Amino acid sequence: MTTTISPELMIGSQAPRLTSLPPLSLYIHIPWCMKKCPYCDFNSHEVRTERGDMPEAEYVAALIRDLETAVPQVWGRPVVSVFFGGGTPSLFSAQSIETILSTVRALLPLELFAEITLEANPGTFEMQKFTDFRAAGINRLSVGIQSFNPRHLKALGRIHNGDDALRAIEIALRNFDNLNLDLMYGLPDQTLEQAQTDIETAAASGASHISAYHLTLEPNTLFHRYPPPLPDDDLTAEMQLMIEQTLANNGYENYETSAFAQPGREARHNMNYWLFGDYLGIGAGAHSKISFRDKILRQVRYRQPKAYVEKTRASTMDAGPALLEQREVGRNDRAFEFMMNALRLTRGFAIETFLERTGLPITSIQRQLDEAEQRVLITRDFQHVAPTLLGRRFLNDLLQIFLPEKRIG
Template identity: 65%
Template sequence: MTTNSLLSIPGLQTPKLKALPPLSLYIHIPWCLKKCPYCDFNSHEIRSPSGKIPEEAYVTALVRDLESALSDVWGRRLSSIFFGGGTPSLLSAGAIDTILTAVRTLLPVEHFAEITLEANPGTFEAQKFADFRQAGINRLSIGIQSFNAKHLQALGRVHDDQHAHQAVKIAQANFDNINLDLMYALPGQTLKEAQQDIETACAQAVNHISAYHLTIEPNTLFHRFPPQLPDDEHAAAMQDMIEQVTAHHQYRNYETSAFARPGKESRHNVNYWLFGDYLGIGAGAHSKISFADSIVRRMRYKQPREYLAKSQANASTIQTQQILTPADRSFEFMMNALRLTGGFDTSLFSERTGLPISAIQHQLNEAEERGLLVHDRVRIKPTILGKRFLNDLLHIFLPENNSPGDALQSSIPT
């Protein structure tokens, strides 16, 4: 049975959810000091004569955005909040406090909810980050990318290696839950240099490390002027080395690019991977919201000026909306959950999609025959081979009427 044939199964035209999944809040801050040449996120270099962002107007728009979305999530409790970007640490601590106060006023928030702020070296000031903690931020994610000055320059970063170390020092003085973002397979990077980066990150003894393979994305400067990157063989060797080094330092590789100390996995990101719900507010933010009889994806207007103009005119800030078909639900669940090293409970597929596991039995059997995953009545998880060839594994579950690129692009939140 193909994924498209889900539509012909009696009773699956409008599959019902017995319970709603956990809910997270994503808040997008779209400005950066400088647009990096590899970045395809919805981020915009600050170009105002003052060099400042329209903070007050944007915070007002975010609160209005949240208020307008309340009817979709009324009474639901937030398990995590994530300020992403862009560079959210460009905001003042006062702005963060105003936003979080509004969130807590409008929605119930779990007592020990994870509240993450992304921050880039070059925006670090000791008092400012102490104030972020006071405002309610309890997890910091730092965009280090590399501790090597040469590679930071090649990546177009505004900080150098000294800024990177100083950022970690300031963060550790104020936060006990920290993630460091690194990238590997960088222009001109050797295996030894990649190892120095990951060893340096592990030596900081933070709770969480993310290590992403640099890829050339459309609509980036690197796509127009491609740098010389390590070949696939060297990149794979770097990935193997990173997994070995992090394991030696007691980090568990719980997701394709994520490594955590026991119990310190990113709760916000795990909710994504397990097809949980997230409300996204801010320019270009994506949402996935479940209802009893539908699952809806929405995207806000991407350009900050347009987003602000819509908000100030009391018009809807939602630019696009998609109601997921049964085939979409099936693929998107698998696309996300198979990123987790430990896989997922078999029963979760039905709980989050409203579909019986038999709806993808043919694809599960094919993936197992090819040695890409293992499954039984209790658990489904990728094999080592499946982790290495994740795109091939996901392709098995891809709806026939979509291209892999289109499906992946439309399903991954910013």
């Protein structure tokens, strides 16, 4: 494990203290998928069933050991949400998911109505399996549709087609009344009309939440090495406006840059991220953010599943979890990390929340707030800060104002 000490701590300046600890979520990473998509930069590994290289039971045991050794860091704190991400967590059996959740409930005070989400892909849908997931304790499903267009699905390397996507939604809605659909736009050779058909199909499905992401070419992906023909910036901007208008007309609120929800169906887990809440991440490559009264830590688990399993075997309650990296979030980074997340929210944030989550007074970024307001990128009063429509359209420009280097200079 490597530990990085921020420069201000090295010179002895006192870190700001938190008056209260933020809400706590739990993230559980399951890193296997049926096929690695060419645009995906997540820590996911393609299953090769003939080699039997998805050691489900062994990995579940490793997750449990990881959680047991991490619990002392968050002892007694209630968990408001649980998220099974990947990869494709729905590849695991409902029995494995139930075993993990039973351990969570035994070790942590899980809130009575905690949101518990499982990610799934249409290519892995079976009616009985998803009935069993619901019985195991999952109460929210997030389905990676991406598109209903067979040509675009093929270009994205997906293993399902449009009919599979519609069938998956039908099965999901029989078992879950809280359903998210992930879609993408700006796809290879996609037209505005095709993007509109996708979003209208999603809106008509009855899903309570829709996430619409612009396809980006991430480093270390096949698409980055061999870029496909993508729509230009003007066309993708038209797609974004069309998506926002279509979903608004269908009763969805655009409460975050890429997230749209029916009233009261915002993702609690993601809202906790965006408001600089805490999250304990277990599983291969999982990230954590854990606050204490006098410090905020960020942690990373070992990325490769085999190494992760081996390292968890050697971890102990006294030594703590097996970490690849741990660093303390310094004073200068706290404000930026908070703003980087909270300014994604259409409604912005309460100034009181900034103080609670960072330990810093809002005056610590007074000059940056003044600049953002002068450039009409935010609105604010004595209680609240929110991005303007211009600020949401040029979010990167807005966030650059709060970069630590800019503040130090």
